Amino acid sequence: MEKNDxxxxxxxxxxxxxxxxxxxxxxxxxxxLADGTRVDFExxxxxxxxxxxxxxxxxxxxxxxxx
Numbered sequence: 001m002e003k004n005d006x007x008x009x010x011x012x013x014x015x016x017x018x019x020x021x022x023x024x025x026x027x028x029x030x031x032x033l034a035d036g037t038r039v040d041f042e043x044x045x046x047x048x049x050x051x052x053x054x055x056x057x058x059x060x061x062x063x064x065x066x067x
Contacts, residue, residue, distance in 0.1 A: 029043065
């Protein structure tokens, strides 16, 4: 699945992303789409600012960090 199709599916399906771990300045999240496609996100810690990043959060909020 292409990145653009993943973005559309994330907005349509509204899945939750789950935090895997934080390592070497990045937080790693993942989610699964209805067709079984796994979408991974890598959020640089220096991009977090004052925003709260939780264990589970709406995947559409992490779209800019799709790996």
